[in-house]
Amino acid sequence: MAQKFDIEMPKSLTEIVAQRVRQAIIDGEFALGQMISEETLAESFGVSRTPVRDALTLLQTTGLVDIRSKRGSFVFQPDEKDVQAICDFRAMLELHGAMLSRALQREATVAGLQAIFEQMQAAIAADDDVAYGRCDSAFHEALFAHCGNAYVVNSYALVSGKIAALRTHMSRQFSNARSVSMEEHAQIIQCVDTGDFTRLEQLLNLHVGRTVEAFRLASSAAQDASPAPLKLRA
Structure with missing residues (x-):
């Protein structure tokens, strides 16, 4: 039987962007409730808006980002x-x-x-x-x-x-x-x-x-x- 090796798969572009934006929120680079511009993020990362949009959707599942229809994406703002x-x-x-x-x-x-x-x-x-x-x-x-x-x-x-x-x-x-x-x-x-x-x-x-x-x-x-x-x- 061939020996098996555990290999860590490289992160997708969406995961990389999501991880970076998550850390930016945690470190206070974004204020609570601040709007997150897809266009600005895409330009900062040198990527298209698609992985940025997917990353923000991913962060929405953890509650860090609130995506509002026809308004945009925002950092969570708790009361x-x-x-x-x-x-x-x-x-x-x-x-x-x-x-x-x-x-x-x-x-x-x-x-x-x-x-x-x-x-x-x-x-x-x-x-x-x-x-x-x-x-x-x-x-x-x-x-x-x-x-x-x-x-x-x-x-x-x-x-x-x-x-x-x-x-x-x-x-x-x-x-x-x-x-x-x-x-x-x-x-x-x-x-x-x-x-x-x-x-x-x-x-x-x-x-x-x-x-x-x-x-x-x-x-x-x-x-x-x-x-x-x-x-x-x-």
Whole structure:
């Protein structure tokens, strides 16, 4: 029998564009609710509008893009009720993911969380908000790394892009509380390590729930700000 090799297939043009636009939304290159011009994107990527249109349709399935008939494509724009619902869903899933991961691979789970925590510290030292935001997302995703349940992982993936984009959008509101946030991340690691899930549930509800207040503050501040021009980083 011939030996089989796993080969990663190259991404299609649509997938490449979708991945890049997704990251642009998460990193704050697009504002929440901002219109996304197919023509501008096509020109930026040097492609036709077809893969751009298909990419935006793909992102609509994850909730990051809202395509409105005869009006165009827009970055998602949640209201406070939406943010509350996302936070409730997120806290519930992260607790369950942490419980499963610890039960299956406690040492690997804790080591993964600790490694990302150190990267977060380095990002703060370098005053790199984008790197910090990406590390923050990776930290919470690491709660699912060893859970062994693809349905739980995929459920979290449904909102992970929105969570990351909201975090970036509210970075100014979070910046003054970063030391508090880091202390909570350290306590999350300790709770997972010791298996104190009662305390972990309290921590996650507090940590994640703070997003609603930050969203309220960010929304108020955004009313006085002009939208920034589109400029995609390479």
